[in-house]
Amino acid sequence: MKIILAALEKHLFPERFPFFEKPFLDEAEFLKHNEGNCDIAFQNIAFKLKVVKLSLNIKNEQLRQALSYLFEKQVDCNYDWQQGYNWYELKSILCFFYIIYSPENIKGF
Numbered sequence: 001m002k003i004i005l006a007a008l009e010k011h012l013f014p015e016r017f018p019f020f021e022k023p024f025l026d027e028a029e030f031l032k033h034n035e036g037n038c039d040i041a042f043q044n045i046a047f048k049l050k051v052v053k054l055s056l057n058i059k060n061e062q063l064r065q066a067l068s069y070l071f072e073k074q075v076d077c078n079y080d081w082q083q084g085y086n087w088y089e090l091k092s093i094l095c096f097f098y099i100i101y102s103p104e105n106i107k108g109f
Contacts, residue, residue: 001041002084012055047087054097
């Protein structure tokens, strides 16, 4: 189970996709039918959960709008929205959310 960025965006910014229901339904089905058979798929799911948690912990509406815009630009410049990726190919996205979520951890800026 690879990460598709178009689908991930719906989890990251649910306020922009009000008709998107039952988040993580595909992941739940995958986990039901694959008991320990695919480590990379489990790591991909863990990556999604980590990034979504970071995104949803940002409550400021203006910051979330800016975050959504910057996320779209990052994907447009560096990735393909419909291609499947493994978690290690998307480390820059995780770093992006870590920086936005906790800027006090960045020294020297």
